[in-house]
Amino acid sequence: MKLVFNKASLDRLEKDTKDRINRVIQNPQLINELGKIAVDTLKFTARKGISPETGERFKPLSKSWKNEREKIAEASPTHPAYSKTRSNLTLTGQLLDAIKFTYSVTTKSIFIRLFMDGTHQPYRKKYMESFTRKTKRGKTTVNTGRSGFYKVGKEISNLKLAQYVSEAGRPFFGFSERLKDKLLTQMKKVVIRYIRRNL
DSSP states (O other), X not given: OOOOOOHHHHHHHHHHHHHHHHHHHTOHHHHHHHHHHHHHHHHHHHHTTBOTTTSSBOOOOOHHHHHHHHHHHHHSOOOTTOOSXXXXXXXXXXXXXXXXXXXXXXXXXXXXXXXXXXXXXXXXXXXXXXXXXXXXXXXXXXXXXXXXXXXXXXXXXXXXXXXXXXXXXXXXXXXXXXXXHHHHXXXXXXXXXXXXXXX
């Protein structure tokens, strides 16, 4: 048995391989997986209390904001990553969950764009129904006449809130060089897996 490879057959093999790789790279399922990796990396890093943009720990929370967060958490659904004392941009989870992505594809590249979507809804707090006051005769309980919940803050676009958060010393909407390298490594593994499936 003889196997003959000439230049024409090798050229056809090369073209076929390139065509398959191009089809893989333009596969929406692959691109969605890459976009999800990018978004999840931002969220996961921020929720650990580390700025994805700088690689440093977020500025600590003030004592007054820790107390405020605790009161909000008593009246509002919180995200599983919430902690009263942890500076990780996560109380209800609205801000980080607003990170979305879109993509476009050319014959040579995939462009994935991350953006902040939607609006951030106000938090809720419970009205103080009563408090204790000191008098000459001791302590007495005063009823405020209020009950139920009230809104804390106003509805604001998540993009604008992200800008305020960044200016306040907690930048999170970007990738440090170290995180970019880690992200690129993850993405290469996914691309190689898709290519192997289709060759």
